[in-house]
Amino acid sequence: MNEKQRLESAQINPADQKSEKDYGQYFQAVYQPPSLKDAKKRGKEDISIHRDFHIPEEMNGFGEGKKFLIRTYGCQMNEHDTEIMAGILIEMGYEATNQTEDADIVLLNTCAIRENAENKVFGEIGHLKPLKLKNPNLLIGICGCMSQEESVVNRILQKHSFIDMVFGTHNIHRLPQIVKEAMFSKEMVVEVWSKEGDVIENLPRSRKGSIKAWVNIMYGCDKFCTYCIVPYTRGKERSRQPEDIIQEVRHLAANGYQEVTLLGQNVNAFGKDFTDKKYGLGDLMDELRKIDIPRIRFTTSHPRDFDDHLIDVLSKGGNLMEHIHLPVQSGSTEVLKLMARKYTREHYVELVKKMKEKIPNASFTTDIIVGFPNETDEQFEETMSLYREVEYDTAYTFIYSPREGTPAANMEDNIPMEVKKERLQRLNALVNEIAAKKNLEYQGQVVEVLVEGESKKNPDILAGYTSKNKVVNFRGPKSAIGKIVKVKITQAKTWSLDGEMIEEAVEVI
Numbered sequence: 001m002n003e004k005q006r007l008e009s010a011q012i013n014p015a016d017q018k019s020e021k022d023y024g025q026y027f028q029a030v031y032q033p034p035s036l037k038d039a040k041k042r043g044k045e046d047i048s049i050h051r052d053f054h055i056p057e058e059m060n061g062f063g064e065g066k067k068f069l070i071r072t073y074g075c076q077m078n079e080h081d082t083e084i085m086a087g088i089l090i091e092m093g094y095e096a097t098n099q100t101e102d103a104d105i106v107l108l109n110t111c112a113i114r115e116n117a118e119n120k121v122f123g124e125i126g127h128l129k130p131l132k133l134k135n136p137n138l139l140i141g142i143c144g145c146m147s148q149e150e151s152v153v154n155r156i157l158q159k160h161s162f163i164d165m166v167f168g169t170h171n172i173h174r175l176p177q178i179v180k181e182a183m184f185s186k187e188m189v190v191e192v193w194s195k196e197g198d199v200i201e202n203l204p205r206s207r208k209g210s211i212k213a214w215v216n217i218m219y220g221c222d223k224f225c226t227y228c229i230v231p232y233t234r235g236k237e238r239s240r241q242p243e244d245i246i247q248e249v250r251h252l253a254a255n256g257y258q259e260v261t262l263l264g265q266n267v268n269a270f271g272k273d274f275t276d277k278k279y280g281l282g283d284l285m286d287e288l289r290k291i292d293i294p295r296i297r298f299t300t301s302h303p304r305d306f307d308d309h310l311i312d313v314l315s316k317g318g319n320l321m322e323h324i325h326l327p328v329q330s331g332s333t334e335v336l337k338l339m340a341r342k343y344t345r346e347h348y349v350e351l352v353k354k355m356k357e358k359i360p361n362a363s364f365t366t367d368i369i370v371g372f373p374n375e376t377d378e379q380f381e382e383t384m385s386l387y388r389e390v391e392y393d394t395a396y397t398f399i400y401s402p403r404e405g406t407p408a409a410n411m412e413d414n415i416p417m418e419v420k421k422e423r424l425q426r427l428n429a430l431v432n433e434i435a436a437k438k439n440l441e442y443q444g445q446v447v448e449v450l451v452e453g454e455s456k457k458n459p460d461i462l463a464g465y466t467s468k469n470k471v472v473n474f475r476g477p478k479s480a481i482g483k484i485v486k487v488k489i490t491q492a493k494t495w496s497l498d499g500e501m502i503e504e505a506v507e508v509i
Contacts, residue, residue: 047238047273048198055091059176063094066104073121074111076263076299077234078144080214081172082109085143087204088175096206100131105139105179110146112229115401118146125160132162139182141165143172147192148233151404161188168192169234173200201244211452211482213257217245217284218264223302225329226340226407227369227400230265239270242284249291258450258484259295260288267298268305282309289318294484295450295467297321300367303328303343303351315358322359323393323469326352327367331386332379335372340407345386352390363393363438363468370427371400371420373411380423387430393438393468394495395431399424432494439470439492446502447472449487451480466497476501 068089072082085107086096097103108124111117125142132138140163146152147168156163165182167174170193182189199219207213220235221228249260262284264270271280281298288296296319303326314320330336333344355362368383387395399420402409447466455461455473462476464485473496474487480501487499 049201049241050198051201053173053200053202055088055176059092059180061093062176062180063089063092063104066094067097067102068094068105068107069097069100069103070107070109071124072109073117074109074113074145076214076261077216077265078109078111079208080216080263081144081169083205083207083214084172084203085109085175086206088173089179090206091204092176092179100128103138105141106131107141107143110142110144112145112149112152112233112403114398115403118152121146122155125156125163129160129162139164139179141167141178141182143167143169145169145229145233149229149405153190153192157188157190163188165189166192173203199238199240201240209452210255211257211450212259212261213252214263215245215248215252215260216240216263217267217281217298218270221265222269223266223304223342224340224407226338226411227372227403229403229406232405234265237266237269237273239273242271242279242287245284246287246291249288249293249296253291253293256482257293258482259297260293262288262296262298264298265300266302266305268301268307268310272305280307280309281305282307282311282313285310285320286313286316289313289316289320291319294319295321297323297469299325301326303341303348306351306355308354311355311358314355314362317359321467321469322362323365323467324355324359324362325365328386328390329367329369330372330375330379331383332375335375335379338374338408338411339369339372345382349386349389364390365394365396365469366390366392367396367398368427369398369400370423371415373400373408373413373415375415384427384430387427387434391434391438392431393470394435395427397424397427397431436492436494439494439497441492442470442489442497443492444489446486446488447497447499448484449474449499450484451476451482453481454478462501471496472499473497474499474501 070082070085072078089105090096094105100106106128108121110121128140132140142156142163143166147166153166156166165178166188167178171191174191178189178191218237218239220237221231222237224231252260268281270284285296285298301324306326314322328348329339329341331345333346336344352364370380370383402413447470449464449466449472451462451464453463455463460475461473462480463471463473466472472487472489476485486502488502489497489499491498
């Protein structure tokens with residue numbers, strides 16, 4: 001297919017032109033490769049808010065008698081995006097299925113943060129090809145963060161021509177039009193916006209479960225850490241209006257949800273893009289804590305944006321959970337500088353100290369990368385010593401791998417893989433050691449557990465989470481599912497706690 005045909009295949013039916021215009025001046029009807037260079041130059045131009053989302057009239061009932069399947073890779077934000085896409089398809093008349101063979105639409109909602117995640121997606125694309133050959137009417141779409149990468153889109157165009165549609169993270173609200181175009185087009189439909197989209201409210205959602213809910217409060221990231229592709233795939237920071245978030249949380253509370261997690265690539269930068277008011281995550285949390293919902297969390301935060309006001313609000317407790325995920329990435333100031341994290345080890349330690357003083361029962365988890373370019377043995381030891389000093393409850397640990405398009409990808413990846421693996425092994429041993437030590441403190445204690453359902457390993461055992469995000473397994477009636485119950489811990493393991501449900505009123509930790 002030549003370029004002219006490619007552009008024509010991505011064009012929108014004239015009947016849809018009016019609705020496209022409603023979504024602002026940034027709509028691009030043809031494919032333009034994501035520009036990493038332009039992303040770094042982006043300004044603070046205004047973002048429009050649209051509250052008039054609707055399924056186009058001609059698309060109502062479009063999916064009657066048909067089924068869809070969405071496979072999700074990556075972070076909670078991707079899970080949340082999947083809930084929105086599922087909600088849109090259900091409003092179009094489609095029905096969800098878990099069986100690939102039964103699906104009329106298969107969407108792969110992808111993650112670009114690590115090479116391994118990308119490899120999994122291309123492996124799955126290979127598995128889908130025989131199904132497409134068997135059923136030419138099957139629509140296959142690639143969406144999410146990988147679709148925002150120029151190299152990925154080019155690879156799909158060149159090597160996987162059986163894919164029907166490719167779209168990115170900024171135009172999920174256009175799924176009905178994209179599906180329609182893919183269904184009637186003879187060519188691949190590609191709609192990827194280099195310019196991040198506006199904030200679209202009133203999107204339908206098919207939430208996973210009725211106990212815990214994700215609530216996105218902002219999009220994008222402006223930090224540009226040298227190893228991270230997210231600022232390019234998710235765009236600049238755009239915050240939702242507080243009143244829209246508060247209304248959504250109130251609605252969830254009214255519908256019986258027990259826990260809400262506020263989401264953002266850099267969640268505590270919320271409000272920094274507001275030009276008409278001074279309002280941050282601390283202000284939002286202070287309002288949300290007054291809503292009658294048992295638990296409120298947020299993730300993922302950046303140390304640079306964790307201000308004193310937010311700490312003061314969290315110290316009020318109540319339904320604001322004391323578990324704080326605070327990625328450090330490295331314990332070495334020199335490595336942090338290479339990563340462009342823009343804080344020092346000393347600043348990070350002081351921040352944690354301040355939080356522990358204001359919130360004495362706070363627990364901390366983190367993210368750590370080992371084997372970053374030029375990381376010395378001494379610098380890795382600084383990470384180990386930081387871990388011992390903070391005593392995290394647990395950590396998500398990773399071996400560094402370069403992502404095309406990031407500044408770090410231009411650095412020499414000069415740490416041998418065997419050294420990276422050895423460092424990771426040592427770090428994980430320390431993570432396990434401190435996790436076991438932390439959990440041992442719960443032995444004989446009584447905790448409040450939000451019961452999520454049956455244990456995956458044993459249907460006779462119930463499983464749930466404490467306020468500090470500890471997994472607890474215990475025997476109890478199925479009627480406890482969806483409720484917060486008191487459990488006495490009888491056995492502490494490295495990654496979970498075992499207990500017995502109690503009825504009497506006792507003091508909990």
